Amino acid sequence: MNVPDLLTRCIGYLPQLLDGALTTLWLSAVAVVCGFFAGIFIYTMSASDSRLMATTARVYVSVFRGTPVLAQLLVFYYVPSALGLALPGAVAAAVGLSLNTAAYQSQILGAGFRSIPRGQIEAARTFNLTRRQTLWHIEVPQVIAATLPALVSEMIDIVKASAVISVIAVTDLTRVGQQLASSTYRPLEVYTLAACFYLAITTLLSLAAHGYERRIAKRA
Numbered sequence: 467m468n469v470p471d472l473l474t475r476c477i478g479y480l481p482q483l484l485d486g487a488l489t490t491l492w493l494s495a496v497a498v499v500c501g502f503f504a505g506i507f508i509y510t511m512s513a514s515d516s517r518l519m520a521t522t523a524r525v526y527v528s529v530f531r532g533t534p535v536l537a538q539l540l541v542f543y544y545v546p547s548a549l550g551l552a553l554p555g556a557v558a559a560a561v562g563l564s565l566n567t568a569a570y571q572s573q574i575l576g577a578g579f580r581s582i583p584r585g586q587i588e589a590a591r592t593f594n595l596t597r598r599q600t601l602w603h604i605e606v607p608q609v610i611a612a613t614l615p616a617l618v619s620e621m622i623d624i625v626k627a628s629a630v631i632s633v634i635a636v637t638d639l640t641r642v643g644q645q646l647a648s649s650t651y652r653p654l655e656v657y658t659l660a661a662c663f664y665l666a667i668t669t670l671l672s673l674a675a676h677g678y679e680r681r682i683a684k685r686a
Contacts, residue, residue: 472655479646479659486642487663493556493638494625497563501624502617504564505571506606509579512572523572530569536630538562543634559631559638567624574616578609611682618675622668629664639663 512523530538542565543558582605590600610617632641643660647653 475650475652476655476659479650479656482642482646483639483656483659483663486637486639486660487667489556489637490625490628490639490664491667493559493563493631493636494621494628496560497567497624497628498621500560500564501567501571502575504568505575506601508568508572509576510601512576513579527569527572530566531573535562535566535627536633538566539631539634555631555634555636558634559628559636563624563628563631566627567620570620570623571617574613574620575609577616578613579605581612582608614675614679614682618671621671621675625667625671626664 508523508526511519512527514520514523539559539562542562543553543555546553546558586604587600590604595603628638629640631638632644635641637645639660643656646656650656
């Protein structure tokens with residue numbers, strides 16, 4: 467193996483792989499953020515006194531947790547096309563990943579909500595805080611702090627799961643790797659570099675979350 471030639475080739479792959487990594491990052495970020503707010507909504511539905519809303523939330527979670535993310539993405543990509551609506555692959559990917567992670571985050575966040583002492587909610591009512599004010603100013607900050615490790619784990623899972631969006635023509639990190647492997651006939655080099663990019667992304671997420679946890683612990 468000619469090491470200098472190998473390094474030269476790998477450096478040549480980097481710009482395209484970086485573009486793919488950025489696509490993976492922004493789609494994953496959109497999915498996680500949208501999934502967070504949707505997850506809160508799904509949890510509030512499941513905790514509702516309305517049997518219809520609670521049942522709807524349970525069915526939603528069961529469907530999205532019980533089916534492969536690849537199948538979900540294909541449905542969101544091809545069903546609109548069958549109905550005459552051309553949906554860009556990136557939009558279908560963002561929607562599919564968001565709805566998928568919302569199901570998982572609703573369960574994670576639900577554990578956090580249930581850990582909040584009931585007395586705090588009653589105290590908020592005593593001070594005439596609205597349900598929305600109580601939710602966003604009292605409950606959600608505590609829920610994030612309590613469930614941060616699990617939320618970070620879900621973020622990492624979404625980054626890894628996003629590799630399947632290449633099947634709906636989204637030029638993410640995996641898709642770029644496939645294109646490079648096809649054009650260079652050097653799949654081992656290309657996919658090894660792509661794996662390194664995924665590892666770098668997930669490692670940075672873990673380090674950032676660890677730093678945030680330490681900051682929270684110092685404030686407490």
